[in-house]
Amino acid sequence: MKRRLFLSLATALPALGLGRARAQDAPSFTFPSVDGGEYDTADWRGRPVLVVNTASLCGFAGQLADMQAVHDTYGPRGLVVLAVPSDDFNQELASGAEAKDYCELQYGMTLPMTDILHVAEGEVHPFYAWLRAQTGFVPQWNFNKVLLDPQGRVLGTxxxxxxxxxxxxxxxxxxxLS
Structure with missing residues (x-):
């Protein structure tokens, strides 16, 4: 029987041991929801998860419509699509609420969206620190994608x-997918 490892934001990095994770380490992470509350990746175990760092004012913002289409098409078959707005590349609106409103109005987005987080610089969210330790991958720009398998392991970036x-x-x- 596999043991799940649940980590809070404050304990995620130390629990990984010197910032390195083995392939079998698939911790759960919590993300602050733009709507309040939080998303816990443990709730999505058994389903693949696509995590995308987004920015409303980026030239790639048209991919928000594609993310919604993926959510609509593959969500019923098990795929979770998570939008993670970030201003690390200076192309996000001033608040998570503004980003959410923009994405809803311009792209009809209804998929899960976090509040604005750091993904590449500064105090990065523990998921992105774990991703860096696990694979060496760091988003170099907006709209970088990470696909996790149903056990939370990285399938690709x-x-x-x-x-x-x-x-x-x-x-x-x-x-x-089912």
Whole structure:
């Protein structure tokens, strides 16, 4: 029987041991929801999860529509799509509430969205610190994608030019969809 490791934001990095994680280490992370409350990746165990760092004012913002289409098409089959707004590249609106309103109005987004977080610089969210320790991947720009398997392990990472609904991502998620 596999043991789940639940970590809070304050304990995530030390629990990983010197910032390095082994492939079998698949901790759970909590993300602050833009709507209040939080998302806990433990609630999504058994489902693949696509995490995308977003920015409302980025030239790649059209991918928000693609993220919603992926959510609409593959969500019923088990795929979770999580938008993580970040201003690390100076292209996000002033608040999470503004980003949410913009995404809803411009792209009809209804998928889970976090509050604005650091993903590449400053005090990065523990998920992104774990991702860096696990794979060496650090978002180099907005709209970088990370696909997790149903146990929370990294299946793949992609840069801005790969669309959320692209064959690379959907192909990697396909074996885990119902």
């Amino acid at each position: 992609w840069g801005s030019f790969v669309k959320p609904g692209g064959r690379q991502i959907i192909g990697a998620a396909q074996p885990y």
